[in-house]
Amino acid sequence: MIAKKNMNKRLTIGMLIFNHVTALDFFGPYEVFSRLPKAKVLIIGAELTPIRSETGVRILPDISFKDAPQLDLIFVPGGSGVNQILLDLKFLHFIRTQSKSAKYFASVCTGALILGACGLLTGYKATTHWASMDFLKELGAIPAKERFVIDRNRFTGGGVTAGIDLALRIVRELYGSEEAQTIQLMLGYDPMPEFKNAGSVDTADSKIIQRVRKEIKPMIEERTKAVLTAKEALKSLKSIPPKDLSH
Amino acid sequence: MIAKKNMNKRLTIGMLIFNHVTALDFFGPYEVFSRLPKAKVLIIGAELTPIRSETGVRILPDISFKDAPQLDLIFVPGGSGVNQILLDLKFLHFIRTQSKSAKYFASVCTGALILGACGLLTGYKATTHWASMDFLKELGAIPAKERFVIDRNRFTGGGVTAGIDLALRIVRELYGSEEAQTIQLMLGYDPMPEFKNAGSVDTADSKIIQRVRKEIKPMIEERTKAVLTAKEALKSLKSIPPKDLSH
Numbered sequence: 166m167i168a169k170k171n172m173n174k175r176l177t178i179g180m181l182i183f184n185h186v187t188a189l190d191f192f193g194p195y196e197v198f199s200r201l202p203k204a205k206v207l208i209i210g211a212e213l214t215p216i217r218s219e220t221g222v223r224i225l226p227d228i229s230f231k232d233a234p235q236l237d238l239i240f241v242p243g244g245s246g247v248n249q250i251l252l253d254l255k256f257l258h259f260i261r262t263q264s265k266s267a268k269y270f271a272s273v274c275t276g277a278l279i280l281g282a283c284g285l286l287t288g289y290k291a292t293t294h295w296a297s298m299d300f301l302k303e304l305g306a307i308p309a310k311e312r313f314v315i316d317r318n319r320f321t322g323g324g325v326t327a328g329i330d331l332a333l334r335i336v337r338e339l340y341g342s343e344e345a346q347t348i349q350l351m352l353g354y355d356p357m358p359e360f361k362n363a364g365s366v367d368t369a370d371s372k373i374i375q376r377v378r379k380e381i382k383p384m385i386e387e388r389t390k391a392v393l394t395a396k397e398a399l400k401s402l403k404s405i406p407p408k409d410l411s412h
Numbered sequence: 413m414i415a416k417k418n419m420n421k422r423l424t425i426g427m428l429i430f431n432h433v434t435a436l437d438f439f440g441p442y443e444v445f446s447r448l449p450k451a452k453v454l455i456i457g458a459e460l461t462p463i464r465s466e467t468g469v470r471i472l473p474d475i476s477f478k479d480a481p482q483l484d485l486i487f488v489p490g491g492s493g494v495n496q497i498l499l500d501l502k503f504l505h506f507i508r509t510q511s512k513s514a515k516y517f518a519s520v521c522t523g524a525l526i527l528g529a530c531g532l533l534t535g536y537k538a539t540t541h542w543a544s545m546d547f548l549k550e551l552g553a554i555p556a557k558e559r560f561v562i563d564r565n566r567f568t569g570g571g572v573t574a575g576i577d578l579a580l581r582i583v584r585e586l587y588g589s590e591e592a593q594t595i596q597l598m599l600g601y602d603p604m605p606e607f608k609n610a611g612s613v614d615t616a617d618s619k620i621i622q623r624v625r626k627e628i629k630p631m632i633e634e635r636t637k638a639v640l641t642a643k644e645a646l647k648s649l650k651s652i653p654p655k656d657l658s659h
């Protein structure tokens with residue numbers, strides 16, 4: 166717990182957004198962070214033009230890369246668009262440049278692959294969406310099949326909805342338990358999932374798992390290539406020295 | 413279960429959006445519905461201009477009221493902006509006009525008050541965000557303190573995050589269990605809330621409840637006036653005959 170020293174600080178939380186992001190990867194944590202009285206949340210796109218999510222909704226960034234201030238916390242969501250971002254030098258450069266002075270790094274779902282491609286998970290325990298778990302190791306991380314993982318100042322969440330759980334934990338870590346409980350109550354977050362076993366690949370019906378794997382096969386094949394390219398590029402990067410929570 | 417007769421139908425789901433909507437009220441259900449292979453999801457605003465959520469994010473509607481087709485399912489989210497919508501005759505008129513031929517009506521959080529103001533919950537069991545529960549009765553509904561409530565073809569969810577649970581149930585009802593499980597697995601919806609008791613007003617710490625009530629007091633006072641105005645207007649409306657699930 167590092168809450169005490171942040172409680173009166175106004176952290177700047179930069180939430181990156183890009184085409185074919187999974188909207189809920191972004192909006193779970195957004196709804197949590199944007200309710201913090203003592204944080205400034207910025208939605209950051211490469212440009213100011215609207216982005217379109219994986220399933221079609223258009224969202225407007227608040228600010229573009231060139232005008233973004235130094236961020237305290239960098240948040241990266243996932244989605245099918247991660248395949249393009251892994252090869253997008255401008256996007257990766259923005260995160261790497263920001264990372265020199267940022268204090269905390271967070272991702273949800275396959276956003277972890279983007280952090281990995283920036284060298285930010287090398288030697289760190291991390292998690293991602295179950296269907297992309299194998300890619301973490303390729304990008305230097307130590308995969309952990311958990312709802313979310315905290316290793317020093319890296320916070321990574323599992324698939325999509327894990328972002329809500331992760332964001333509440335981040336608020337608890339950075340601002341304390343009362344802030345996190347207040348937001349959880351405002352959001353009525355007392356979940357009642359429709360199926361007890363369907364939300365995790367460890368417990369879901371095998372027929373359902375097979376169906377999902379089949380549906381996402383082309384995306385995963387494309388991702389395999391993108392990750393290999395990002396892995397090669399990563400070798401030539403100097404690894405970014407770990408920052409711990411005392412920063 | 414009415415899944416069988418919908419499984420091969422392409423339902424048009426209209427998701428309404430307005431200024432000061434709670435983003436997550438909208439995006440939980442959006443992420444679920446927009447993954448249905450056999451549904452067309454439209455994000456509908458009064459105009460095509462971007463709307464701004466309660467905490468600031470700007471979202472673009474797909475279509476405006478004047479160009480919207482007949483909807484099969486009308487979805488209404490909540491948020492502080494409900495106070496304005498309760499008095500917005502154009503908005504209420506759009507829902508009432510659509511409701512003559514729509515098959516299903518759904519809301520999350522205080523979106524129920526909007527359905528109520530359209531006469532669509534008169535005599536129906538319904539739920540809403542815990543802090544607005546008292547308003548349901550004023551607008552003709554029978555309040556039920558549950559995560560979500562289904563009464564004939566009206567589906568109402570509790571506060572914010574209840575939308576994810578509700579949307580998965582709607583998918584199960586309309587398209588069957590396999591579709592709902594597939595989406596739950598894709599979204600990794602195996603929740604792990606940070607605090608066991610903080611998500612419900614029935615179990616939360618009384619100090620936290622008091623803090624939230626204090627913070628939202630001005631909004632609730634404004635809402636009280638808006639609901640009374642909407643209640644008066646409702647008296648002069650002919651009640652809309654209930655449609656049941658056989659439609």
